[in-house]
Amino acid sequence: MTNRRQFLQYSAAAAATSLTASSLLAQERPGGQDAPFKISLAEWSLHRSLRDASKGISNLDFPRLAKEEFGIDAVEYVNQFFKDKAQDEAYLTDLKGRCDDLGVKSLLIMCDGEGNLGDPDNNARTRAVENHYKWVDAAKFLGCHSIRVNAASRGSYEEQMKLASDGLRRLSEYAKPKGLNVLVENHGGLSSNGAWLAATIEKTQMDNCGTLPDFGNFYVTRGKTPEMYDRYKGVEELMPYAKAVSAKSHDFDADGNEIHTDYEKMMRIVLDHGYHGYVGIEYEGSKDSEYDGIKKTKTLLERVAAKLAKA
Template identity: 25%
Template sequence: MSTIPQDRRTFLKTAAASLPFVASTETSSLLDSAGPKKGKVNPIRLSCNLYSFNEPLMSGQMTLEQVLAFCADLGFDAVDPTGYYFPNYPALPDDNYVYQIKRKAFRLGLDISGTGVRNDFTLPDTSRRKAEIELVKKWTEVAARLGAPVIRIFSGTGKELPTGYNRDEVTTRVVDAIRECTDYAARQGVMIVLQNHADFIETADHVLDIVRRVNSDWLAVNLDIGSFKIGDPYAQIARVAPYAATWQLKENLFVNGKEVETDLSKIMRIVHDSGYRGYLPIETLGKGDPRQKVPVFYERVKKALTTIAG
């Protein structure tokens, strides 16, 4: 009694075994054609850094929940809500509220790609710097409860540094603070991502020096393409890109200190060549209603993504 093959792949295996004259290369070709096609899937997805909605969020024109719904309707895969937009920041939000936002995002089909705080590790005063470290630690716990894989931090503004300060000494101060935060974050399962922000960190050399000195698997870069304001930003972005665990794509960047529109095709090529996989958060800045600006930039970035798809 003959057996009916269960599927085409089973049939081809049986046929190949019973036909000795079929070359092995031909058999392989037949079997490959029988299986599912392995098309190249673009691993890059878009997130919205909610600083794009800073004005309506801070003024109360929009709630965090409303912004989440707007982003979901637009087509984003994720959102990155900065800590500023949780009630009573920098005080920690109530767990019930954190879980409410987490549930809301999940029900809308949104991942939470990250969150962030405002900190300053360049402060000369030891007790104030310790308070900044504790701020990052506490918000790392919030990130863990929120389900955010990364928390964005800064090196610091450097505004309180005296004229003629020793940069290496301050960098050591920043490195020690970040290392303490990173060790703590590792126990929470959250990565610390250092954002270049045209402050104490101005160049690729500055950010890479800190990352290498901390030397932790739990520290990476939040690559802010609009905050390299010295020299060629594209060259600096390309140098830092292999260390990025998340990004901030902006409408404009600075070429030799002059603000110009971002060449998104060039940025996407850098993203591709770095081997990055994950979310690309976009962030719109400046005047104008984000409910109008964000969709326009979102479409520009989506179009640029097609240059590295396939």
């Protein structure tokens, strides 16, 4: 077990890595020149299993499951599965050690439930920004390149852009000297409007503030008459700022194609923007088990990668 001094020394060493190098981690072309992208696994794909006590698995088991069950050696955590552990040195050391032993990379932490970074109330917005500090520090310790946050706000189109960009800028200022990126996912509300989110990121004027385009989260409003933003247009608008990509999947046809998203079309958009980093599997369907859904998504991505590598 590390003591507090060792923890801080390790963190300081990680911070010595430049932001540029951290950003390149997300953009590097893994697997040689013929591999257009590499596949990672988002922990949310296993959210039902992780919440089911009878399954007997926890966040600490996630790296092993990714490697042994699915043959995936890069992971994207979800903070709610270790909500009270962000500042637990022993826990983080254990998690990092398991990843190191398995040869699994920790890429990012998806952060929810820490307040709205675009809250109209300045005090609440400040609390939300500061609530994320511990996840920046945890991500740095684990060797991640980013945390993923939300840009929730209230008010008019312009007001929400101003508020969200303020919160994101302040959090990015904290993360930058530590070599971490702050990424926003299209995750409901105006954040699912690609034009709005792209303009909001631009307004932060921080090069470590970017996007994590998700193939499926383009519901601006839900309900009986949902407003849905065009997913291909949205990803196109978000890719200039992308430092990670989320391959959302729900349902598959008999040929193994995702029926809601044309993966080949979507991945052409991703690659056309020069992105050759990790694409995270995020299975959310219910017709297949989580394990089968992850495997089907991986097979689809591999098939698309093979085709696009020859293009």
